[in-house]
Amino acid sequence: MKKKIEVACAIIEREGRVLAAQRAESMSLPLKWEFPGGKIEPLEDARDCLHRELREELGVGVHIHAALPPSDWSYADFAITLHPFVCTLGEGSIHLAEHKAIRWVSPEEMPSLDWAAADGPVLENYFRYLKQGQAGA
């Protein structure tokens, strides 16, 4: 049986762009782009996890505005469910504790980054969310 992980991640919006983070060489999925976040601990709420991970990874607080549908992906060695949340920045300024780089990318630029494969369906759901005029937040 493949290992199964649940991961909360943040689509942080600012002035029509979103924050994409590049994984370091030393991490799994090296140099892939992702949304910051991390593994949900046993019994932890996905939103609490997101706040914890963003403090650890970027040193910032966020406001959560909407939950996008969870999306499942199967890598060769593990399976993942991503729980994406649309956010804006709260207190603090960004310091990279783990990632190699960040970029603020427009929706048009997003598909050109080399995303972790599990993020493909997340991008599609985010584009759908933008098209719907952010209804159902």
Ligand SMILES: Nc1nc2c([nH]c(=O)n2[C@H]2C[C@H](O)[C@@H](COP(=O)(O)OP(=O)(O)OP(=O)(O)O)O2)c(=O)[nH]1
């Ligand atoms: N935060 C985040 N992780 C993602 C995304 N897409 C994706 O496949 N992942 C994967 C990468 C990691 O295997 C896992 C998140 O784990 P993590 O960030 O808490 O832990 P980690 O890098 O230390 O992972 P690992 O080395 O222990 O496997 O989810 C994404 O958009 N955001």
